[in-house]
Amino acid sequence: MDKVLMKGNEAIAEAAIRANCKHFFGYPITPQSEISAYMAKKMPKIGGTFMQAESEVAAINMVYGAAGAGVRVMTSSSSPGISLKAEGISYIAGADLPCVIINIVRGGPGLGGIQPAQSDYFQATKGGGHGDYRLIVLAPSSIQEIVDCTTNAFDLADKYRMPVMILGDGMIGQMMEPISFPDNVDTKEIEKPWATTGTQMKRKKNVVNSLYIDPKELEDLVVARYKKYDEIEKTEVKFETENIDDADIVLVAYGTTARIATAAMRMARAEGIKVGLIRPITLWPFPKDIIAETAKKCKCMISVEMSMGQMIEDIKIAANGACPVEFYGRTGGMVPAPAEILNKIKEVM
Amino acid sequence: METVFKKPHALADVPFHYCPGCTHGIIHRLVAEVIDELGIEGKTVGVAPVGCAVFAYNYFNCDMQEAAHGRAPAVATGIKRANPENIVFTYQGDGDLAAIGTAETVHSAARSENITVIFVNNAIYGMTGGQMAPTSLVGQVTQTSPYGRKVEAQGYPIRISEMLSTLEGPSFISRCAVDSVKHINECKAAIKKAFQNQIDKKGFSLVEVLSTCPTNWGLSPVEALDWLRDNMIPHYPLGVYKDIDKEGGKDGE
Amino acid sequence: MSKTNEILFAGFGGQGILFSGKVAAYSGLVAEKFVSWLPSYGPEMRGGTANCHVIVSDQPVGSPIIVNPTDLVVMNKPSFDKFENDVVPGGNIFIDSALIDRDCTRDDVNVFKVPATKMANDMGMPKLANMIMFGKLLKETGFVDMETVKQGLAKSVPPTKQQLFDTNLKAIEAGYNL
Known part of the structure; x- marks a missing residue:
């Protein structure tokens, strides 16, 4: 495909759609609003869902529901909005659900500013929400790399059943550079037999959940999740x-x-x-x-x-x-x- | 021999954890009977709340998701938008639906999200040990309103059904109770309509069910049923508050 | 020796500052150079000052932020005041003299005064002063050639509004042929 000039935010949205993400839930915030705008324009044309949720909190929980239902799903926000989403991100990690979260970082803390920053590194890599969990965090440095990272983010999320964050900033979100999209996206969608798609009376019920009252059961699950994290640390470093x-x-x-x-x-x-x-x-x-x-x-x-x-x-x-x-x-x-x-x-x- | 009573198929064969006399069990059963009667278990996905019904995912045989506190309508929205052919319901208490999750409740109703919401109102936070709820009555003594709910300090209880019925989005809103056989039968009919509306793609339905909490109300199960009748029903009148199949708003009982 | 143009377009929101940048960037793209386009964003975009950083280079673009432009195109006085001293010695400053009534205070840069807004009004295309300025920029810097700009402009105009191509090109040529 011919090279085009595209803003980073638009490139994320287009790359997500090309990675077969048909569900997007978000809430407006500068400097990532072009992602929502792009999704709002494109999703109805491909039979997908774009929804402007009533809050960041609702948006991330819609992501939880859709991810649990087995579809590729994404949300995007900027720093203060990611703080609001932290609850949902923790639940998504705790329920082993795959999804992609975009943070186009702006200056903080608090309402902070709207110009580019990288002050959400701790929040992205060390948690942000409660509990023992990790996100895979990808940091593209060019618009072309955004395309690769976005495709990769969906594949990693599905492969490891966990949330993946793309950490950008206001500059990469707003700037335009020449990019080309590959004609055939090399993406690896996999079966999700655990998804809540209805039993059709043919299998036992699936439950998407992060609640484990028995501490031993919870410990075993978290330890198993950390074994997965160990594997990621060995194989996915870039x-x-x-x-x-x-x-x-x-x-x-x-x-x-x-x-x-x-x-x-x-x-x-x-x-x-x-x-x-x-x-x-x-x-x-x-x-x-x-x-x-x-x-x-x-x-x-x-x-x-x-x-x-x-x-x-x-x-x-x-x-x-x-x-x-x-x-x-x-x-x-x-x-x-x-x-x-x-x-x-x-x-x- | 004719079977005259059996457990609904949609209800799992495990003991409930609910307190003696709690009416959650009745409401679970009504939902399960409706799922059976409509033949939709195989395509139904339920969303459990945080609160006493947090383990609802153990009690229904359909696919289930457990939501964060108050977020069930948002989670249900995600499920429904991902797979519109699924029948999606939430089962939420008053703290979940009318306090921490008010925004999700109002906006899923305003969007007329094609889901079914079962709202269990027992005027108290049960799971956490009996704190004041958004629906606790004026004067009601709870752990966090030990001198009785005072309007100067704690404001007024919220009437969710009345409030949501002012929106254009919902297709059906009804308030029921499970204090008597008559009311239980009416409640089942309302729940069935709320599911049927979703099957018919009519949009958001909510059934508010006045329920008891003998443990945290400090009453015996029988006294609790009396308290519900004497105190809750006068403040929360039963009836249909919105039904797009019938012109006009509340047509009462 | 590699060539890099660091072009800063600045003016009021609504003057087409970002569009000028887009035409420059697309022209660089057509010329198979490395380009980046970075807008100012935020509340000032709603009618305040707007600016746009465009880098067109023979080598990969490092920082997309321009600290010291080689070429400054200014279409209002606040932008001129703000960026005048940032231009590299020997660089170019293009001033819309219909809107900026003071002279440049520097003697180590090339100054080009173009009454673009007046010209645009006289030509009956009041919204295209930006393209007249662009034409002058093109003439004096030669960062790409006119044929390339025609292709760049075609890519910058939405496919559904190709009639805009002719008027924009006319304005560019007016600035170029001054």
Whole structure:
């Protein structure tokens, strides 16, 4: 297919539809509203469901119902809305339901602002809702990558029966870049014999539930779920590296910030400073091994984030003291400029 | 030999956990009988609430989903939109439906979501030990209104059926009680109509059932039935509040 | 040496600032360059100032945010005041002189004054001052050629509104041929 210019938000919506997601439940919030608008326009034409729910809470619970009923389903929001959805996300994790959740992050806490941020990293990767659970978290850094991540998100959700989050930010949601959609989407829809589609009087009833009053029963279930998480950590880690082999200083950045870090790296290299970049694509599972390996070879790592420093904690754990881990970030909707990052590089040298 | 009484097929063969004298068991049975009579068990999906009926997923033989507190109508919406050929019902208490889940209740009704809602109103939070409910009566003593519900502090009880009947969305709204054989029969007829309306794609139906909570009301089962008759029915009059098959609004009993 | 145009379009909401950016980005796409398009968004879009960052480059676009534009197209005074000093030395500033009544204070940039809004009104196409400015930008920077812009414009106009193509092109040519 020809290349077209598309906003990140629209690309997410189109990619979801192409991944056979026919059900979308959402609530308006800046800066992700184009996703809802796109779905509202397209879903009726393909016999799908678009619903503007009465609240974020209702939307995520509609996702729960539809996911339990066995269909591919998605919701999208931005930071304050994701906080509201946290209850439902926990229930979805607890009931082992597959779904895709989009967070186009804006500055926080509270109502915060509407400009791009990455300050929901903790919420996305460490929980947000209550209980022992994980989300697979994907962080695309270009509009083209959004297409791959969105398809992948539905496949991972189905494969592991768990919620998958795409963590973007206001910048990637709003910007346009040339993209092309593959003519045939390589997506793997699988049978869902556990779904509540009606017994048709031919099988025992299916129950979608996260309530287990007997603590031993609950513990066994959570432990089994964590075995699944272990497998995901072994097999589903995704990242990219650039120039790390000879690097003295390695930047670690994800999403749109990784692009800015790339620009800073080019500026540094032009000045003869050996800078490399590690770009996590999966934030959970976090690319621990490459961080650990690289930390042994470089002089310093710098976590570059649009937050006060959240991913840096995972980098430090992975580096395990093998090299110092510094931080450069802007927050509240401010976006770091490449020159600012270059200054930080020079400061730590 | 003719069988004159048997457990409905849609009701699972397990003991209820409900307190002695609680009328949840009757209401479960009515729902199950209706599912049997309409022959819809194989395509029915129920949504259980949080509250005393939280284990409803154990008691019905159809597919079930357990919802978060108050969210059953949203979950039911998701199920129905995913598979419109399924018959989807929620079974909710007063705290679930009329307090924490009010928005979901009102908006699923306003959308005329084609689902059936069974609303069990016993004027108290049962599972958590007898706290004041949105439907607790003025003056009613509960754990969190120990001096009786005072309007200055706690406001007025909500009449859900009357409130929802002002909306254009619902196809059928009825308030029933399960304190007598006559009322139980009327209640079953209302529940049957609420399911039939969904089969006929008429949209949202809700049956409010006045129910007892002897344990948290601090009464014997028989006294509880009297309390329901003497106190709840006067405040929550029985009758059909909306029926799109009949012109006009409440036609009463 | 790779070539990169970092073009900042700025003005009021409703002047077609984002559309100018879109035509620039689609033209870059047709020319098989790397492009990005980033709008300002939020409450200011409803009638306040609007701006749009477009990068057209021979190499992959890093940050889509433009800190120091090579080319600045301004269609109101607040935007001129705000961005004038950000332009790289040797860069270009395109001013709608029908709406901005002051001179540029810098002597290290190329300044092009175009009375675009007046021209557009005179031509009976008051909404297309943005395209007249675009034509001048195209002429002076040559970031792509006119044939490419025609294709870029065709992709920027909704398929159902192709009649807009002719009027937009007419406005671009008016700016180009000044």
